[in-house]
Amino acid sequence: MYRGDLIIMIKMVNVSKVYQGEVKVRALSHINLHIDRGEFVFIVGPSGAGKSTLTRLIIREELPTSGQIIVGGKSLPRLKEKEVPLLRRKIGFIFQDFRLLMERTVYENVAFAMEAIEIPRSTVRERVPAVLEMVGLKDKMSMYPHELSGGQQQRVCIARAVVNDPLIIIADEPTGNLDPDNSWDIMRILAAINKRGTTIITATHDREMVDKMKRRVIALSDGEIVRDEERGTYRNEA
Amino acid sequence: MKLSSMGYSLRDAFRSLWRNKFMTIASVATVAISMVILGAAWILVLNTEYLASTMESELEINVYLEKELTRDAALEIKDKIQKVSGVEEAVFIAKEEGLEDMEERFGEESDLLQSLGGVNPLPDVYRIKALDGDLVPQIASELAALEGIETVRYGQGFVEKLLSLTDWLRTVGLGVIFAVGLAAIFLIATTIRLTVFARRREVTIMKLVGATNWYIRWPFFLEGMIIGFAGAFLAVMSIYFIYGQLVQNISVMVSFVPIMTDQGVLYNIYKNLLLMGTAIGALGSAVSLHRFLKV
Ligand SMILES: Nc1ncnc2c1ncn2[C@@H]1O[C@H](COP(=O)(O)OP(=O)(O)OP(=O)(O)O)[C@@H](O)[C@H]1O
Ligand SMILES: [Mg+2]
Numbered sequence: 001m002y003r004g005d006l007i008i009m010i011k012m013v014n015v016s017k018v019y020q021g022e023v024k025v026r027a028l029s030h031i032n033l034h035i036d037r038g039e040f041v042f043i044v045g046p047s048g049a050g051k052s053t054l055t056r057l058i059i060r061e062e063l064p065t066s067g068q069i070i071v072g073g074k075s076l077p078r079l080k081e082k083e084v085p086l087l088r089r090k091i092g093f094i095f096q097d098f099r100l101l102m103e104r105t106v107y108e109n110v111a112f113a114m115e116a117i118e119i120p121r122s123t124v125r126e127r128v129p130a131v132l133e134m135v136g137l138k139d140k141m142s143m144y145p146h147e148l149s150g151g152q153q154q155r156v157c158i159a160r161a162v163v164n165d166p167l168i169i170i171a172d173e174p175t176g177n178l179d180p181d182n183s184w185d186i187m188r189i190l191a192a193i194n195k196r197g198t199t200i201i202t203a204t205h206d207r208e209m210v211d212k213m214k215r216r217v218i219a220l221s222d223g224e225i226v227r228d229e230e231r232g233t234y235r236n237e238a
Numbered sequence: 239m240k241l242s243s244m245g246y247s248l249r250d251a252f253r254s255l256w257r258n259k260f261m262t263i264a265s266v267a268t269v270a271i272s273m274v275i276l277g278a279a280w281i282l283v284l285n286t287e288y289l290a291s292t293m294e295s296e297l298e299i300n301v302y303l304e305k306e307l308t309r310d311a312a313l314e315i316k317d318k319i320q321k322v323s324g325v326e327e328a329v330f331i332a333k334e335e336g337l338e339d340m341e342e343r344f345g346e347e348s349d350l351l352q353s354l355g356g357v358n359p360l361p362d363v364y365r366i367k368a369l370d371g372d373l374v375p376q377i378a379s380e381l382a383a384l385e386g387i388e389t390v391r392y393g394q395g396f397v398e399k400l401l402s403l404t405d406w407l408r409t410v411g412l413g414v415i416f417a418v419g420l421a422a423i424f425l426i427a428t429t430i431r432l433t434v435f436a437r438r439r440e441v442t443i444m445k446l447v448g449a450t451n452w453y454i455r456w457p458f459f460l461e462g463m464i465i466g467f468a469g470a471f472l473a474v475m476s477i478y479f480i481y482g483q484l485v486q487n488i489s490v491m492v493s494f495v496p497i498m499t500d501q502g503v504l505y506n507i508y509k510n511l512l513l514m515g516t517a518i519g520a521l522g523s524a525v526s527l528h529r530f531l532k533v
Contacts, residue, residue, distance in 0.1 A: 059446065088448035101440060112440070116449035118243035164447065 008070070009168060009199045010035040010058060015067030017053055017223075027053040028223045031067070035201065037167070040194045042210045043203040044234055045220035051203035054220070055170050058201070059091055060084055072167060089117055092161030094171035098153045100145040106132065106156050107141040113160045131159045135189055151182030158189055168199045175206050183209060207234040243453065251460035254433040261429040262465060268425045269469020269518060270476075272418035273511050277477045279411030280507055281498070283404055288498040290400040297374050299381065299392045301328075301364040307386050312362045315386050319364055322380045324373035329365045336360040361388060419518060422469070426462050426522025433461060434526060459523045466519020467512060474508045 010033070017028040028050045035041055043051045056062045057069060060076050069076040072090050079087060100109050107128055114124045132138050135155040145153050154174060161169055171190065175183035187209060194200045204210060210217060210233060217232030218225060227236055255262045301319065303312050312330070319328045337358050341350045351358065366381070368374050374392050382390045434441070444454050481504070488497050498504075 061446075085445075085448040085450045088446060093446055099439070099443060101443070112443065113447040115243070115246045116444040116447050116453065118240045118246075118450075118453060120242055121245070160447075 007036050008034050009037045009039070009072065010201075011068075011070040012057075013068040015057065015064045015069055017050075017057060017062065018065045026223055028057070028064075028220075031223075031225060033218065033225065033228065035199060037199055038194070038197050040191070040200045040213075040215045041202070042213070042215055042217045042232075043201065043220060044205070044210060044217055045226075047205075049220040050223040051220055052172050053223075055172050055201070055203055058168075058170060059093065060087060085117075089164060090167045092164065092166040092169040094154070094157050094161050094169065094174045096173040096176040098145070098150075098157045100153060100156055100160075102145050105142050105144055106137060106148070109145070109156055110159045110163050113163050117164060119164075127163060128159075131163045132156075134162075134192075135159045136185075149182070150178050151185055154178060154182070154186055155189065158186065158193075162193055162198070166198065168201065169193065171200070171202045171204075173204055174202060175204065175209065180208070187213065210234040244456075247453070247456040247460055250457035251464060254437065254457065254461055255464060257436060258429060258432055261425075261432055265422070265425040265429045265465050265522075266469045266472070268418075268422045269466050269515050270472040272415065272422045272518075273470045273473030273515050274476055275418055276411075276415045276514070277473055277507060277511050279407065279415065281477070281481060281504075283407050283411065284503065284507075285498050286400060286404040286407060289496055290404065291371060292496040293371075293396070293400065297368065297371055297392055299366040299368065299374060299378050299390060301366060301381055301390050302388045303362045303364070304386055304388045305361050307362065309362075311386060315384065316364070318384055319366065319381065322377055322384075324369050324377045326367040326369045328367075331363045331365060333358050333360045333362050336363060422466075422518050423522045423525065426465055426519055427525040429465065430458050430462055430523045430526035434458060455527055458527055459520060462519035462521075462523030462526075463516050464519065466515040466517065466522070468515075469519075470512045470515020473515070474511050477511075478508070 012031050012033050015028060015031040016026070019025040019027055031054070043054060045051055053062070057064055057076070058071060060071075060079065063077055071087060074083070074087060076087070101112065104112065110128045110131060111124050114127065119127075129138060129141065132141055135158055137152060137155055137159065140148060140152065145156065148156070154177075157174075161171075169190070174190070175186050178186065183206060190200055190202065191213075214231045214233075216230050217227065217234070219227035219232075219236070303315065309332075316328055316330060319325060337350060337360055340360075366377070368377055378390045378392050381387060441454055485497055485499055
């Protein structure tokens with residue numbers, strides 16, 4: 001079957017990442033993978049396996065030491081500096097530590113992502129409440145992050161990630177700081193977003209979650225892919 | 239960078255200025271001080287030049303004729319004098335007239351001629367006006383070459399001294415302005431660096447969601463430019479009022495001192511001060527962004 005660029009969202013060919021410090025750290029070695037449009041993928045593995053590094057490569061926060069990465073049809077190593085913002089507009093991020101702006105309200109935090117890519121104010125005013133409604137925070141619009149629970153803060157973070165309608169959402173341990181109930185809320189929201197066609201990539205330690213969701217699982221260990229299964233589980237059951 | 243998102247940048251710039259109030263005030267004050275110094279020096283230089291040119295245009299050349307000359311010969315010289323280029327008019331003052339003038343100045347009672355033993359020591363004189371103050375030295379030297387003329391006098395050196403004072407003022411002024419301007423740029427750079435630091439989280443998130451470098455930089459640039467403009471505006475207001483007062487007082491108290499009041503020239507200075515203040519602000523931002531916002 002032909003898999004054109006329009007179907008393949010992310011493609012890595014022989015990607016390695018070596019951090020050159022006092023000691024060389026080989027965070028990723030010879031990674032090959034395809035992620036299609038609309039997939040929901042968990043990336044699992046022990047601490048230090050290279051999960052965060054993988055997500056940082058996809059958003060081009062870092063360049064691979066060797067190998068090719070193609071995201072949305074664009075080769076990241078060949079991407080010009082000026083094109084990076086345009087790439088990132090296609091991707092939404094969710095972080096374990098939320099990274100909200102503490103001195104801005106919920107509304108302002110979400111609007112911030114639209115303003116940053118210069119969306120006119122009238123569109124912002126329509127879109128932000130709609131997205132906040134989707135994550136169940138419409139009544140918390142004018143509150144500050146410190147007035148919210150961890151789960152609510154993470155939902156603000158999700159709202160900020162989806163507000164610009166990205167093709168891909170990348171979440172690095174989105175439930176790492178949350179209790180099981182809140183974690184489930186977050187996963188349900190991500191699943192709903194995925195249903196509408198957005199590709200979702202989630203790095204996680206949450207074993208129970210991964211096992212229940214029954215989605216594709218890519219397992220990393222010491223910077224290598226040790227397993228890649230459709231409808232997989234956290235640990236190899238074989 | 240879209241024009242329509244300028245509103246966001248302006249809002250962010252003012253928000254930062256407000257958050258760092260004390261640095262904002264300090265840097266606005268520094269710009270204001272440097273612009274006041276610049277403006278004052280500028281106006282001073284213009285006034286000295288104005289004074290010099292006023293004095294030059296009022297400058298007369300006195301031509302003292304040889305004492306042995308007969309009256310006819312003395313009167314004949316007038317033609318030759320008027321042929322020298324640049325001479326506007328030449329007025330003959332006979333030695334008797336000169337003596338009368340002098341007597342008047344010493345007081346009516348005295349009989350100067352008698353006390354001098356009946357001999358008038360003064361020569362006949364031509365008082366000459368030049369078409370242009372600049373021509374005076376040249377006319378004087380041409381006149382000195384004419385026959386029958388003993389000496390030629392004019393405010394030798396005075397105008398030159400005044401003009402060299404202007405030069406000196408200009409150099410010192412430039413030096414001071416350079417130093418204070420540099421301080422202003424430095425302080426603005428520090429202020430911007432602080433705001434970049436205060437907003438580093440925002441900047442990281444902006445980059446992650448795909449803001450262009452220019453969109454990220456603009457608020458910081460605007461901040462510097464607002465600081466520069468505000469400082470310059472304060473300076474212009476101060477100069478406007480102080481100079482206005484000065485002009486009024488001087489024209490009342492020492493009316494003979496010429497003072498420059500050409501509104502066109504003054505407004506031009508004000509406009510340039512505002513432009514320079516804004517430029518200093520932009521420069522300060524640029525210094526900071528170059529070093530601290532490698533986006
Ligand atoms: N900026 C960096 N400089 C040097 N080494 C780094 C850097 N970032 C990550 N590493 C190293 O690369 C390896 C992979 O790190 P990474 O953060 O990708 O792991 P991870 O799978 O996300 O772990 P965790 O589950 O703890 O978040 C680790 O050995 C880490 O020390
Ligand atoms: Mg990690």
